[in-house]
Amino acid sequence: MMTEPDIAEGCKRHDPEARKALYECFAGCMMSLCLRYTGNREEAEDLLHDGFLKAFNAIDMFTYRGEGSLGAWLRRIFTNQAISFLNARKHLVELTESMTENISDEDETEPPALPASIVTELIGTLPPGYRAVLNLYLIEGWSHRDIARCLNIRESTSASQYLRARAALKKKIINYINTHDS
Incomplete structure (x- = not known):
């Protein structure tokens, strides 16, 4: 099995292996990331393909900084690809009151735990704007300031979308548990 430095150096030499x-x-992990942003398998596969092409073309810019640095570098490429993908398809829309009128920002209780695959599937059903902010803030660890800059929205819009995304996801989790409870 090749190590991360071996893989990176081999890719820089255009080694097919x-x-x-x-x-x-x-x-596998990049496909999960793509699914979280796109919400459907077909678009996620396109994004996965494009992300690896971009990574192969940019591998000369990668510097190994210890175990895990290659994965972190790829994650950044794929996250940026996902954001570009969403922006190109104009999926990011300003949320209006009519889209969020039944979602409370006040409820801070945590929903019951579910397997990660189910939660990922439920995240995929969120509106694209919610899904993007939730992924960037909660999963990728970005600040609302960075999200706002990247998505061309206000910082307060990012924070609001995150809270509403959490509330919507919680409702979906509870609904899932109620409909799948034996």
Whole structure:
């Protein structure tokens, strides 16, 4: 099995085995990331393909900084690809009151735990604006300031969308549990 430095150096030399190893090591987690942003498998597969092409073309810019740095570098590429993908398709819309009138920002209780695959599926059903902010803030760890800058929205809009996304996701989790409870 190739190590991260071996994979990176091999990819820089355009070695097909190293490229295959990179794909095999990271395709699963990058596909999960793509699914979280797109909400459907077909678009996620397109994004996965585009992300790996971008990574292969940019690999010369990668510097190994210890175990995990290759995955972190790829995650950043794929996150940026996902944001570009959403912006290109004009999925990010300002939320109006009619879209959010039944969602409370006040409820801070945590929903019951579900397997990650189910939660990922439920995140995929959120409106695109909610989904993007939730992924960037909660999963990627971005600040609302960075999200606002990247998505061309106000910082307060990012914070509001995050709170509403959490509330909507909580409702979906509770509904899922209620309909799948034996």
